[in-house]
Amino acid sequence: MKENKEIPLAGVKEIARRADVSRATVDRVIHNRTGVSEKTRKRILAIIEELDYQPNVLARRLALASRGTVRLGVLLPSASEETEYWKAPLEGMNRAEAEIRQYGVLVSYYFFDQNLQSTFTAQVNRIINDALDGVLIAPIFEKESIQLLNHCKEKGIPCVLMNSDIPGMERLCYIGPELFDSGYLSAQLAHYCLQPGRKAVVVNIARKIKRNVAILEKVEGFQAYFREKDSEELLLSFHTTDTDYDSVASGLSALLEKEPQIGVLYVTNSRVVLVAEWLENIGRKDIILIGYDFLSGNIRFLEKGYIDFLICEKPQEQGYRGIMTLFRHLVFSVTAHEDYLTPIDIVTSANYKFYRN
Amino acid sequence: MKENKEIPLAGVKEIARRADVSRATVDRVIHNRTGVSEKTRKRILAIIEELDYQPNVLARRLALASRGTVRLGVLLPSASEETEYWKAPLEGMNRAEAEIRQYGVLVSYYFFDQNLQSTFTAQVNRIINDALDGVLIAPIFEKESIQLLNHCKEKGIPCVLMNSDIPGMERLCYIGPELFDSGYLSAQLAHYCLQPGRKAVVVNIARKIKRNVAILEKVEGFQAYFREKDSEELLLSFHTTDTDYDSVASGLSALLEKEPQIGVLYVTNSRVVLVAEWLENIGRKDIILIGYDFLSGNIRFLEKGYIDFLICEKPQEQGYRGIMTLFRHLVFSVTAHEDYLTPIDIVTSANYKFYRN
DNA sequence: GATGTTTTCGGGCGCGTGCCCGTAAGCCGT
DNA sequence: ACGGCTTACGGGCACGCGCCCGAAAACATC
Structure with a gap:
């Protein structure tokens, strides 16, 4: 039957x-x-x-397997201790690669040092030389990225951007967060948690702040929220280009002395771990701390109660989707892909166990 | 080169x-x-x-395509107006189905009425009769579900549970949320937002509350958090088995009159929309409202500012993963799957635009 | 040693698609 | 009428795997 x-x-x-x-x-x-x-x-x-x-995609790819291999290239920062962040996208890419290896796809990785522009340029040249079928890039250095994008355009090589966008450039799509909204959401959380009479601080800890689009956009979003709530007078800010613990700690201690009514700290990147360490050392669990990224160090302080909220944008999924988008475009001719703006997730000590990066 | x-x-x-x-x-x-x-x-x-x-999975499945079709069955509530929720899992299943149709997989749906146990039983019998290769079920009615699980065990048919679990039963895996933690997280948010001197209310709006595992576990989690924070005295509760607006509104109005210091309302299911409507009518945006599910009605009140937090557990992904798990098990013999506890996401007016259900 | 039975293995077709090569028909010029 | 050339199409192999059928080899029986 x-x-x-x-x-x-x-x-x-x-x-x-x-x-x-x-x-x-x-x-x-x-x-x-x-x-x-x-x-x-x-x-x-x-x-x-x-x-x-x-x-039938199976039969198609099976038949095509004889012809040749689709060769994808990925340009991304190497995951050092300092930037553990990039391990996640890489894991996502590996997962995608394992899934589509059967379809005759080969992925090559071109790593560079985030602090050395020369390594970026060198890898760009290797990519151009290797004549790949598709490219996925994290455009940390804008000028050189534009050069690569232009080359791809000329050769008709599909190109996907991830992590941060370069507006106005021709590319297959962008995969990553909307940074302004990320800051805006953080401000909303901060505002919810702010007890009467307390103030909020925007904390930037990065080598170059003025040029860092990712940070600037987040700050703008954060400020926009407080402006909308007519609470701009509650905002302070703290910047440092020294990324070691001592500089951060002494700077924040000085600030706290001058402004004892601090209730919320918003750190615009994953260096929030330094601030958490400082809070632990001065024994102030009552100050709300908001920061970025699902990294082991951050999670530890989330558990201990020094970090209250982590904002995460699914870096692993970004890597996975990046590869898959190129794959679908090249193998199945599924081009109709617009930008993929990743969700902006809120992770706390109560839900981090279930979070998928 | x-x-x-x-x-x-x-x-x-x-x-x-x-x-x-x-x-x-x-x-x-x-x-x-x-x-x-x-x-x-x-x-x-x-x-x-x-x-x-x-x-090579492509070639394998291509060759197998001639032999026969893998037939999957899904037992889930039909998505009525009242329970729009179930549209999402269904969408996820359809997405999975489209993706694997090429592999010779056919999915049949067996819908039942959540309020009528007899429809559930009837569909269980149809499933048993149809001799499927794999089954995905939302075990709303526990006793009959156990009957079906036993039948599957006997026949060696892989069976995946979704949405809520039946502990101690043999099955391939469970896909869904950890309900206790869901309530616990909500309590954390409530506690963060609670201004001094204000109280929090647990609101249950459901036909049957005492038998509803989903609600009971969430409430337990919520209370556990306040107990840990030694704030149990801040907790109130409100129950109603009448799910129409008027009953909810008059009940809550009475409560608010008796307890004017209410600062947070936690509604344990998607009926939060009724409470939001009530808040709008009495013009109280200042009361924090926490509820469940990414539904159009709820989103509207999120935008308006009457709902502050929606807790969501990726129902669409649950459906998608349910089908894919069975598929991988049957076609690729990838059995090593443990339970998949879905993330517990926090959605606010600032990040709902990017949320993927 | 002839015949039956079991064990062990190879040949070959099919799944749906991509693509190369061959060929018949049509056209043109001489 | 014949050779050369283009156009329009069919036959057939390959991709990697599953599986059926039949054959060879090994073994058993009289």
């Missing part, structure tokens, strides 16, 4: 039968190759339309 | 060549079928081990 009423998903053979031609002719039409008279082409196209023909 | 150094992923042919047998013999060993002498079997197994042979 099985209900085997399933439609057998008509293939090329069925189309050929109905059009009274051979499969090869249908094939020519599907790939708009030459060698088919206009009359039969029309006829076949009509039948394809009618049957809503969907090529 | 292309680096085509990739290992060609040795297939059955290569194994056969090295073992000096035909591909058919290798095939017999791979599927541990009879008809191979112990000596050659050992030899072939050694080579398989050595080459770390991974069968």
